[in-house]
Amino acid sequence: MRSPRVDVVLGLQWGDEGKGKVVDALAGSYPVVARFQGGPNAGHTLYYQGKKVVLHQVPSGIFHEGVYCVIGNGVVLDPEVLLREVEGLQALGIDPKEKLIVGKRAHLILPIHRWLEEVSAEGEKIGTTRRGIGPAYADRYARRGIPVAWIDEADFAQRVEALFTYHAARFPSEKPPTLSETFWKGIELLRSLPRVELTEWLLQFEAVLAEGSQGTMLDIFAGTYPYVTSSHTTVAGVIAGLSVPPQSIREVYGVIKAYTTRVGEGPFPTEVFGSEAEWLQTRGNERGSTTGRLRRCGWLDLVALQYAIQLNGVTHLALTKADVLCGLPQVKVRVGGSDTAPIYETLPGWQSLNDPAFEHFVRFIEGFVGVPVRGISTGPSREDWYERLPKAPKSLG
Ligand code: GDP
Secondary structure, three states, X not given: OOOOEEEEEEXXXXXXXXXXXXXXXXXXXXXXXXXXXXXXXXXXXXXEOOEEEEEOOOOHHXXXXXOEEEEOOOEEEOHHHHHHHHHHHHHOOOOHHHOEEEEOOOEEOOHHHHHHHHHOOOOOOOOOOOOOHXXXXXXXXXXXXXXXXXXXXXXXXXXXXXXXXXXXXOOOOOOOOOOOHHHHHHHHHHHHOOEEOHHHHHHHOOEEEEEEXXXXXXXXXXXXXXXXXXXXXXXXXXXXXXXXXXXXXXXXXXXXXXXXXXXXXXXXXXXXXHHHHHHHHHHOOOEOOOOOOEOEEEOEEHHHHHHHHXXXXXXXXXXXXXXXXXXXXXXXXXXXXXXXXXXXXXXXXXXXXXXXXXXXXXXXHHHHHOOXXXXXXXXXXOOOEEEOOOOOOOOOO
């Protein structure tokens, strides 16, 4: 049976691990980069020609020549956000329209979905980003949603209106949104892009890099429910979200920060508070790229990491943001105990990433979880990246 080789980059913590950066570092070796889940709640921050670019819907491979960027079937897609992003990239001299491919089975986020998050208090505690993602997935699973394929149907507008009417009736004292000109421009943009049956389309290629959003601990099944996102952030999400067979999955790169962050409520065993938390928030610039919210911060949790590695069949790790910890006399990592009484190992801190204490930290992680750290990110820029182990043979196909 023929299928493309699919290598995966996904987050092993609560998101914001720096996946966009890792995808960008690896993307040049693949003809296709594909987002498999999530929506514009993801904010992948990249630096292109010294300019900061935050991508919400467009995959992080967009800055590479000759790489197709796929918005997969598992994604929920906001046409207005896509329009803004495409125009933003065009202003940087990149035409994403030449590279973007959309899975026909992806679902649309409509203005009514964003409105639902505003008028209902649902999701407030969970810390949702209010981009309409939860309601769009809820409609998808309630079989009321609008797949991308339907934008070509003659009754598309009526189907959208019917969904507006359905939701508006739930909140009669609130004024529902209307469909703006920008919305229709977003739909026109989508109509100008290739919309494909992914299983078949991907067969043209030997290798695909699948890009995850959020992190394993936020997976709707495997994460810290109910403080989770609405999609499968794990490797299971790749199979469903790109519509590929399980045999196609090869390398799974798990991205981890040298410490832990999380947004919104929910369990966080290694959380630190007060000045320790402030230090990490400031040094690590731990503020959401989509929402601007400060992130909760804590030490690296190797117990949670081991779970995430097992669940995803992680073959390699990519470590980010260890530079943030430079200058600390000691760093802590969780090695056991319960969620309420974690047990830590204290390791020597490092002054720079050339310090042997940093290599000791990396080896400690590898020894604990049994998976090699292959890539190390040393700062936010594209160039701040090195591979610690010899590259895997490029046996594409
Ligand atoms: P993603 O959603 O997993 O791609 O992560 P985000 O983009 O939300 O957050 C990662 C943030 O950390 C971005 O602002 C990156 O520019 C930055 N970043 C990524 N890797 C590193 C690193 O190794 N060191 C530092 N200091 N910043 C990094």
